[in-house]
Amino acid sequence: MKKIAVLVSGGGTNLQALIDAEARGEIKNGKISLVLASNDQAYALKRAENHNIPSVVVSKKECANEEEFAEKLLNAFKEHNIDVIVLAGYLSIIPKAVVEKYPHRILNIHPSLIPSFCGGGYYGLKVHEAALAKGVKVTGATVHFVNEIYDDGEIIIQKAVLVKEGDTPEILQKRVMEEAEWKILPQAVSLVCEDRVEVKNNITIIKEN
Ligand code: GRF
Secondary structure: OEEEEEEEOOOOHHHHHHHHHHHOOOOOOEEEEEEEEOOOOOOHHHHHHHOOOOEEEOOHHHOOOHHHHHHHHHHHHHHOOOOEEEEOOOOOOOOHHHHHHOOOOEEEEEOOOOOOOOOOOOOOHHHHHHHHHHOOOEEEEEEEEOOOOOOOOOEEEEEEEEOOOOOOHHHHHHHHHHHHHHHHHHHHHHHHHOOOEEEEOOEEEEOOO
8 A cells, every 4th residue: 555645735625526436435545644844824634634644744945955855845745654745835945855756756736738728827816817818718636646847747637627707817727626626636546556557768657456
């Protein structure tokens, strides 16, 4: 059974989707064993407490430099024997030293169809504002592996969501979460825990059961 750390910065609805999927037996070969928050105000911490999941706060701001930040993260993962790391609305960049320790073992959820509306500056509502400003008719969400470049790692699962007339960034964000993020994140986490995601030439292949 792989031990999963979920990294959060805010409300934690994606964390909740993972907790609920685990309770339904849909995270095969994986158990959420740690919630790591970038700040102590994250409501996601309350969700962890409600489900008796150990949690820790590691604030990048309180670290003197990148090395110290990496060390704190790695220590927390080591202490809890973490195998798989899930960024679920986590707003800090993962240091290179951590990425190197967990090759193809760190996943991120992004609320657009990468490579649209991704990279530096595209987070939270900004992604949906940009999608509406461009007038795309279809958007969605992507779960991908994390490398040293923002939103650049290999794509694991994507799901499309229709944009509707009259959408505001908030309405679109909610639809993307409900129809895509909360579904594909648990699916991708399960596939990685089951060792079913193979990477060849920057492309993932999902192995049959
Ligand atoms: C989600 O839209 C996620 O895709 C993005 O940040 C948001 C986090 O929401 N990276 P929550 O904290 O999981 O509710």
